[in-house]
Amino acid sequence: MITRRAAAQLFASTAAAAALGAGPAVAADTKIVVIGVDLPLTGADAQGATRILHGAQLAFDQANDANAVPGVKFKLDVFDNATATAGQYDPAQAATNARRMVADPRLVAAIGPQMSGDGKAQAPILSEGDLATITPASTNPDITNPKFAAEFMPAGKAIYFRTVTTDAYQGPEMTMFMAKKLGVKSVYILDDSGAYGVGLADAFEGQAKKIGMKVMGRDRLDPKNADYTTTLTKIKSLNPQARYYGGVDQAGVKLVKQSYQIIPKMIKGGGDGMVAPEILTAAGFPAAEGWYATIAAPHLVGDPKAQGVIRAYTAKFGIGPDDYALTAYDAGLIIIGAVKTLIAEKKPITKATMRDAIAASKTPTLQGMVSFDKYGDMTSHVVSVYQIREDKSKPLDDMIAQYHYLGPAPQV
Numbered sequence: 001m002i003t004r005r006a007a008a009q010l011f012a013s014t015a016a017a018a019a020l021g022a023g024p025a026v027a028a029d030t031k032i033v034v035i036g037v038d039l040p041l042t043g044a045d046a047q048g049a050t051r052i053l054h055g056a057q058l059a060f061d062q063a064n065d066a067n068a069v070p071g072v073k074f075k076l077d078v079f080d081n082a083t084a085t086a087g088q089y090d091p092a093q094a095a096t097n098a099r100r101m102v103a104d105p106r107l108v109a110a111i112g113p114q115m116s117g118d119g120k121a122q123a124p125i126l127s128e129g130d131l132a133t134i135t136p137a138s139t140n141p142d143i144t145n146p147k148f149a150a151e152f153m154p155a156g157k158a159i160y161f162r163t164v165t166t167d168a169y170q171g172p173e174m175t176m177f178m179a180k181k182l183g184v185k186s187v188y189i190l191d192d193s194g195a196y197g198v199g200l201a202d203a204f205e206g207q208a209k210k211i212g213m214k215v216m217g218r219d220r221l222d223p224k225n226a227d228y229t230t231t232l233t234k235i236k237s238l239n240p241q242a243r244y245y246g247g248v249d250q251a252g253v254k255l256v257k258q259s260y261q262i263i264p265k266m267i268k269g270g271g272d273g274m275v276a277p278e279i280l281t282a283a284g285f286p287a288a289e290g291w292y293a294t295i296a297a298p299h300l301v302g303d304p305k306a307q308g309v310i311r312a313y314t315a316k317f318g319i320g321p322d323d324y325a326l327t328a329y330d331a332g333l334i335i336i337g338a339v340k341t342l343i344a345e346k347k348p349i350t351k352a353t354m355r356d357a358i359a360a361s362k363t364p365t366l367q368g369m370v371s372f373d374k375y376g377d378m379t380s381h382v383v384s385v386y387q388i389r390e391d392k393s394k395p396l397d398d399m400i401a402q403y404h405y406l407g408p409a410p411q412v
């Protein structure tokens with residue numbers, strides 16, 4: 001049975017996709033450049049994914065309105081990679097979407113996915129199809145690790161680019177924040193069994209052991225389970241100073257609520273999977289109060305250089321962006337820049353030429369000049385730390401108001 005909330009999300013994402021699919025009215029001699037966007041637009045991740053979609057949409061709408069690339073108009077083809085069976089993102093659906101994007105001769109680049117599990121499913125397909133994607137939020141390092149190139153880059157060239165850093169930095173740098181800024185000497189670790197959550201928790205745990213932080217245990221949560229009280233009661237009995245969670249909000253919302261009931265005073269932190277409007281709206285306050293979380297990028301929503309884009313975003317969509325909405329905007333800028341480069345060099349705009357242009361690009365973005373190493377990772381590795389503190393004067397889902405920026409994490 002589809003719940004009222006799920007039905008509303010499905011309607012909203014379908015309407016957004018339909019609006020994007022219609023494309024701008026253009027002259028007969030205008031070239032239409034089609035960009036895929038693949039995100040979990042229904043289910044548990046829908047609110048955050050929709051903000052990311054809006055960030056990408058804004059970049060291309062502004063380019064179209066300003067005639068930023070003369071003779072070219074951009075059109076987005078939007079794919080939902082969530083399923084009712086999973087209740088959230090679904091790697092099998094992401095793989096299906098990747099095959100559809102590769103098979104479409106009009107589609108020359110993509111933005112997404114949001115989740116690393118989807119990224120692992122898509123990367124081999126995109127590699128074989130020579131289709132570059134830029135993820136504004138997927139942080140599992142395996143996908144761009146040369147050790148796993150045969151699995152995720154079988155055709156030999158980088159196709160999975162990022163406008164965020166990876167969990168090889170996000171996990172360890174949160175460990176260092178907890179140790180240096182909060183004085184944490186003992187921790188219990190949880191993950192949600194997904195590729196992102198497990199990888200992030202592994203990275204946090206590895207750094208904890210490296211610096212002598214005592215890891216008092218680790219458990220894996222089933223995102224579909226309703227009750228985590230047995231695990232939380234065990235953690236309470238062991239009495240670590242802190243608890244760290246690697247995962248996204250399907251399990252995270254329940255974890256926030258139940259942690260408040262069982263271990264309300266324990267230091268609690270997580271990765272960027274816990275920077276989501278669902279944590280604020282579905283878990284709510286006072287349960288979410290005090291949680292620490294990281295973003296695998298600079299603090300863009302607080303950057304004076306980003307305020308014009310933030311105002312335009314809020315005016316257009318009626319909600320404020322979060323940091324990953326802005327890294328999606330940056331992904332759009334990189335793709336627009338790649339198209340400009342190809343036109344200037346009088347090259348055709350194809351999947352292969354776009355991949356090469358993105359790989360070689362150096363693009364001014366909201367987070368500064370973005371360039372990539374030969375595997376597709378950003379050359380910048382900034383991780384930002386936040387704490388949830390309720391601002392009752394602002395809407396509950398106001399990400400800028402409710403997530404308070406504490407500064408960059410100590411680098412490893």
